[in-house]
Amino acid sequence: MTCAYAVRGALGKISGVESVEVSLNKGLATMKLRPGNTIGLGQVWDTIKNNGFTTKDTRVVARGEVVEANGKPHLKLTGTDQVFNLVPDPKAKQVFELVKKQIGRSVVVEGRMTPVAIEVQTIRDPEKGK
Amino acid sequence: MKRYLAVFSLSLLVGILPARAEFQQIDLTIFGMD
Numbered sequence A: 001m002t003c004a005y006a007v008r009g010a011l012g013k014i015s016g017v018e019s020v021e022v023s024l025n026k027g028l029a030t031m032k033l034r035p036g037n038t039i040g041l042g043q044v045w046d047t048i049k050n051n052g053f054t055t056k057d058t059r060v061v062a063r064g065e066v067v068e069a070n071g072k073p074h075l076k077l078t079g080t081d082q083v084f085n086l087v088p089d090p091k092a093k094q095v096f097e098l099v100k101k102q103i104g105r106s107v108v109v110e111g112r113m114t115p116v117a118i119e120v121q122t123i124r125d126p127e128k129g130k
Numbered sequence B: 001m002k003r004y005l006a007v008f009s010l011s012l013l014v015g016i017l018p019a020r021a022e023f024q025q026i027d028l029t030i031f032g033m034d
Helices: A003-012 A041-050 A093-100 B002-016
Strands: A017-023 A028-033 A053-069 A072-077 A082-088 A106-113 A117-124 B022-032
Touching: A003 A017, A003 A028, A003 A041, A041 A053, A041 B022, A053 A082, A082 A093, A093 A117
Parallel strands: A082 A117
Antiparallel strands: A017 A028, A028 B022, A053 A072, A053 A106, A053 B022, A072 A082, A106 A117
């Protein structure tokens, strides 16, 4: 049993995961998730750690409602009550101007993840671009 | 009449259901601790 197989198996057991691809050569694990999942990043990071690996970077595609708190936009994942700060990606600052106009609306955002924030790289209407 | 009620009820239900909110994909850059 290779380490990649173990990591893939462990991540695949998380409820709500549709598929997992792991490449240790590239140092990359890609998880596609089922609609309606309630997966939290904490359990993903813990699974990686428990299988002997360290997460260096996390990028997400997330659907949620943009809400305002303390004058700043956040993404609310109502299925898990998770709320993440939305912050500008240094390489895509113009995208963040769109984010601020989406308060109260459902969007799909892509970006780099930190424990409490998403650096927004792209944002789109969830009903488009599928 | 029944069909109308069914369509109306379904429309109402869709309208009050919360929009889906979730992670769709997670990409992780990882390295091993051998």
